[in-house]
Amino acid sequence: MATRHLTTLPSFTTLSKQPTFPFPTSLKLFPRFSLSSLKFSTICASSSASSMASDAKRVLVPIANGTEPMEAVITVDVLRRAGAEVTVASVEKELQVDACHDVKIVADALINDCNQTVFDLISLPGGMPGATSLKDSATLRSMVEKQAADGRLHAAICAAPAVALGSWGLLEGLKATSYPSFMEQLSSSAIAVESRVQKDGKVVTSRGPGTTLEYSVTLVEQLYGKQKADEVAGPLIMRPNHGEEYLIRELNPVEWTFSDCPQILVPIADGSEEMEAVIIIDVLRRAKAKVVVASIGGKQEILASRKVKLVADTHLDEAAKSSYDLIVLPGGLGGAQEFAASEKLIEMLKKQRESNKPYGAICASPALVFEPHGLLKGKKATAFPALCNKLSDESEVENRVVVDGNLITSRGPGTTMEFALAIVEKFFGRQQAIELAKVMVFVHP
Numbered sequence: 001m002a003t004r005h006l007t008t009l010p011s012f013t014t015l016s017k018q019p020t021f022p023f024p025t026s027l028k029l030f031p032r033f034s035l036s037s038l039k040f041s042t043i044c045a046s047s048s049a050s051s052m053a054s055d056a057k058r059v060l061v062p063i064a065n066g067t068e069p070m071e072a073v074i075t076v077d078v079l080r081r082a083g084a085e086v087t088v089a090s091v092e093k094e095l096q097v098d099a100c101h102d103v104k105i106v107a108d109a110l111i112n113d114c115n116q117t118v119f120d121l122i123s124l125p126g127g128m129p130g131a132t133s134l135k136d137s138a139t140l141r142s143m144v145e146k147q148a149a150d151g152r153l154h155a156a157i158c159a160a161p162a163v164a165l166g167s168w169g170l171l172e173g174l175k176a177t178s179y180p181s182f183m184e185q186l187s188s189s190a191i192a193v194e195s196r197v198q199k200d201g202k203v204v205t206s207r208g209p210g211t212t213l214e215y216s217v218t219l220v221e222q223l224y225g226k227q228k229a230d231e232v233a234g235p236l237i238m239r240p241n242h243g244e245e246y247l248i249r250e251l252n253p254v255e256w257t258f259s260d261c262p263q264i265l266v267p268i269a270d271g272s273e274e275m276e277a278v279i280i281i282d283v284l285r286r287a288k289a290k291v292v293v294a295s296i297g298g299k300q301e302i303l304a305s306r307k308v309k310l311v312a313d314t315h316l317d318e319a320a321k322s323s324y325d326l327i328v329l330p331g332g333l334g335g336a337q338e339f340a341a342s343e344k345l346i347e348m349l350k351k352q353r354e355s356n357k358p359y360g361a362i363c364a365s366p367a368l369v370f371e372p373h374g375l376l377k378g379k380k381a382t383a384f385p386a387l388c389n390k391l392s393d394e395s396e397v398e399n400r401v402v403v404d405g406n407l408i409t410s411r412g413p414g415t416t417m418e419f420a421l422a423i424v425e426k427f428f429g430r431q432q433a434i435e436l437a438k439v440m441v442f443v444h445p
Contacts, residue, residue, distance in 0.1 A: 056083055056084060056085045057083075057084045057085070057120040057121065057223045057224070058084070058085050058087070058117065058118065058119045058120050058121075059079050059084045059085065059086045059087070059119060059120060059121045059122070059123065059223075060086075060087050060089055060114060060117075060119045060121070060122045060123070060143070061075055061076050061079075061086060061087070061088050061089070061122075061123050061124075061125065062088075062089050062090075062091055062111055062122070062124060062125075062134055062137070062140050063088060063089070063090055063091070063097050063099065063105060063107055063125065063130070064090070064091045064092055064097055064129075064130040064133035064134055064137075065092055065097050065098050065099070065129070065130065065133060066098075066099065066100055066127055066128060066129040066130035066131075066132075066133065067097060067099045067100065067105075067125050067126075067127045067130030067131075067133075067134075068099065068100050068125055068126050068127030068130065068158055068208075068209060068282075069099040069100060069101065069103035069105060069127075069278050069281075069282055070209040070212055070278055070279055070282050071125035071126050071127065071157050071158055071208075071209055071212050072088070072099065072105065072125040073105070073274050073275055073278045073308055074212040074213055074216055074275050074278075074279075075123050075125065075157075075212060075215070075216045075219070076088055076274075076306065076308055077216075077273075077274055077275045077306045077308065077413070078213070078216035078217060078219075078220060078232060078236070078275075079121075079123075079216065079219060079220065079223075080306045080307065081220075081232050081235075081236075081306065082220040082223065082224055082228055082229075082232050083224075084120075084121075084220075084223065087108050087109055087114060087117070087119075088105070088107045088108045088109075088308070089107055089108065089109050089110065089111045089113075089114050090107035090109070090110055090111065091111045091133055091134060091137040091139075091140055092133070093110075095107045095108075095109075095110065096311065099127065099130070100127045100128075100130070100282070101281065101282045101285040101286060102285065102313075103278060103281055103282060103310070104310065104311035105308065105309065105310060105311075106301060106309035106310070106311060107309075108309075111137060111139045111140055111143075112139050114139075114143070115139050115142070115143055118152075119143075119147065119152070120152060120153060120223060121152070121153040121154065121155065121219060121222070121223060122143060122144055122147050122152075122153075122154045122155070123154075123155040123156070123157075123219060124144075124154075124155065124156040124157070124160040124164055124165070125156075125157060125158070125160060126156070126157050126158020126159040126160045126163075126178075126179060126208065127158065127159065128159055128163075130159075131158070131159040131160045131163040131164055132163055134160060134163075134164050135163050135164040135167055135168070141164075141168055144164075144165070144168065144170065145168060145170065148170050148202070148203075151202055152202060153202050153203075153204070153219075153222055153223065154170070154202065154203060154204075155203065155204035155205065155206075155215070155219060156178075156205055156206075157205065157206040157207070157208070157211070157212060157215055158178065158179045158182075158206070158207065158208045158209070159178065159179050159182050160178075161176050161177065161178040161182070161186055161190070161205040162178045162179075162182040162183075162185040162186035162189070162190075163182065163185070165189075165203070165205070166185065166186055166188070166189030166190055167189065169189065170203070171186075171189050171190035171203065171205075172189065172190070173190075173191070174190055174191060174200040174201060174203055175190070175191045175193050175195075175198055175200040176190040176191065176192065176193070176198055176200065176203065176205040177192065177193050177194060177195050177196075177197075177198040177205050177206060177207055178192070178205060178207065179207055179208045179441070180207070180208075180441070180445050194207075195207075196211045196214055196242060196243060196441070197211060197214050197215050197218050199218065199222070204218055204219060204222060206218075207441045208440055208441035209282070209440040209441070209442070210417060210437065210440040210441040210442025210443070211242075211441050211442075213236065213238060213413075213414060214238075214242055217229050217232060217233050217236075217238070220232050235412070236412065236413045236414040237385070237400070237411050237412040237413065237414040237415055238414040239400075239414065239415075239418075243442075243443060243444040244443065244444070245434060245437075245443055246400075246401075246417075246418040246421055246422075246437065246442075246443070247400075247401075247418075248399075248400075248401040248402075248403055248418070248422045248425070249396060249399035249400075249401065249402045249403070250402075250403040250404075251380055251396070251402070251403070251404045251405075252404055252405045253403075253405075254356075254405050254406060256325070256326070256358050256406070256426040256427050257325070258325040258427060261288060261289055261290055262284075262289040262290065262325045262326060262427045263289075263290050263292070263322065263323070263324045263325050263326075264284055264289050264290065264291045264292070264324060264325060264326045264327075264328065264423075265291075265292050265294060265319055265324040265326070265327045265328070265348075266280055266281055266284075266291055266292070266293050266294070266328055266329075266330070267293075267294050267295075267296055267316060267319075267327075267329060267339060267342075267345055268293060268294070268295055268296070268302050268304075268310060268312055268330065268335065269295065269296035269297060269302055269334070269335045269338035269339060269342075270297065270302050270303050270304075270334055270335070270338060271303075271304070271305050271332050271333060271334015271335040271336075271337065271338065272302065272304050272305065272310075272330050272331070272332040272334070272335030272338075273304065273305050273306075273330050273331045273332035273335065273363060273364075273413060274304035274305065274306055274308040274310060274332075275306075275413045275416065276330035276331050276332070276362055276363060276412075276413055276416045277293075277304065277310065277330040277332075278310070279416040279417055279420055280328060280330060280362075280416065280419070280420050280423075281293055282420075283417065283420035283421065283423075283424065283436070283440075284420060284423060284424065286436060286439075286440075287424045287427070287428060287432070287433075287436060289424075289427065292313055292314065292319050292322070292324075293310075293312045293313045293314075294312055294313065294314050294315060294316045294318070294319035295312035295314075295315055295316065296316055296335075296338045296339065296342050296345065297315075297338065298315075300312045300313075300314070300315065304332065304335075305332040305333070305334060305335065316342065316344055316345060317344065320344055320348055324352070324357070325357065325358065325427075326357070326358040326359065326360065326423065326427075327348060327349060327352050327358075327359045327360075328359070328360040328361065328362075328408075328423065329360070329361040329362070329365040329369060330361075330362060330363070330365070330416075331361070331362050331363020331364040331365050331384065331412065331413075332363065332364060333364050333368075335364075335365075336363075336364040336365045336368040336369055337368070339365060339369045340368055340369045340372060340373070346369075346373050349369075349370075349373070349375055350373070350374075350375070353375055353406070356406055357406060358406045358407070358408065358426070359375070359406065359407060359408075360407065360408035360409060360410075360419075360423065361409055362409065362410040362411070362412070362415070362416060362419050363383065363384045363410070363411065363412045363413070364383070364384055364387060365383075366381050366382065366383040366387075366391070366409040367383040367384070367387035367388065367390040367391055368387065368390070370409075371390055371391055371392065375407075376391065376392065376393070376407070377392075379393070379404045379405070379407050380393060380395060380396040380402055380404045381393070381396065381397075381402055381404065381407065381409040382396060382397045382398075382399055382400075382401075382402045382409050382410060382411055383397065383409060383411065384411055384412050385397075385411065385412075400415040400418055400419075401415060401418050401419050401422045403422060403426065408422060408423060408426070410422075417437075417440075417442050421433045421436065421437055421442070424436060
């Protein structure tokens with residue numbers, strides 16, 4: 001059996017102790033599967049809805065045209081997992097913003113409608129020119145300045161520490177970090193350090209898309225304590241070695257080919273895991289692949305598993321008129337249900353397999369979409385740990401990313417960056433994938 005990048009990764013120990021879904025699991029969302037059959041003790045959040053409500057912290061995440069979508073969506077996703085009441089607020093005139101890499105996000109409110117609310121945390125995503133738009137918002141500036149004056153938590157990532165917090169004079173005398181190309185600018189307004197995540201007093205800063213998961217879990221710890229942060233981090237399946245080069249498990253290697261540039265279809269649906277969807281779309285577009293985001297159902301706007309509103313490029317029926325070099329599915333229990341029930345999507349996936357063209361899935365989708373429809377027959381795969389018992393072949397499930405010929409699968413939110421980079425590697429080579437990982441500060445620059 002031919003192999004490449006054969007290092008087998010250890011299982012995630014926290015997860016094995018607490019096998020918890022990274023997505024909502026209500027019977028209404030997924031009526032066709034008995035939750036009792038999933039064979040694990042804790043399915044949903046670790047605390048009851050009532051206790052979460054009593055402990056809820058209010059968080060503001062402002063967004064703008066040109067915001068880096070990974071930094072916004074991952075932060076919102078993780079904080080909502082912890083039970084925080086997160087308001088996504090647009091500093092533009094409209095709720096919908098056009099984030100970097102043509103990702104469309106619909107905010108919950110306009111920033112001017114939030115200025116009378118007291119927040120426990122205000123977290124600014126980066127991205128350019130999004131960070132500049134955040135800096136130029138008089139309403140947001142007054143809110144963050146009051147946040148600092150009142151001794152409440154405020155945070156920023158990527159360009160935002162230097163462009164916004166630093167220019168507002170809120171980092172004076174404090175240690176802070178930012179995206180590498182903004183470190184010189186940051187040094188004029190803060191004690192600039194190269195930490196992946198830096199906390200000083202009531203300020204938390206971080207470096208870029210590839211550090212956002214660490215940053216977000218740190219924010220959970222600051223709001224709720226280390227125990228809650230560990231509870232949230234476990235089901236995310238985070239890397240134990242942040243900053244190091246990623247590894248994939250590859251069996252039966254074949255070359256993934258394309259003509260001018262890879263044509264990639266990413267379906268999304270109500271209940272899709274927003275973190276997984278946005279990371280896949282963002283990373284592949286950074287690599288210059290042509291990515292088509294297609295919604296399952298009658299509308300282009302979907303409500304993802306953690307209530308982030310995303311807008312697809314088109315409907316699946318329209319997208320189905322074209323052929324693709326890769327079809328790749330994000331996870332999320334509700335989204336996986338929609339995928340499994342879509343005759344059109346299943347037909348496209350079966351044709352993809354029959355044509356020996358690449359297809360892939362992460363988290364719930366390998367077990368709940370591919371397995372029941374015979375798309376894993378004769379293949380090695382992995383999936384979200386609590387669903388691996390649904391795979392007919394569990395021999396490779398401990399690996400974070402598994403490539404078997406034209407099939408690629410992965411485990412969950414915390415493995416999505418590696419999953420997306422593995423796709424880049426298959427189409428463009430490992431050197432380009434590693435360079436992209438460095439640009440995103442996923443791997444040490």
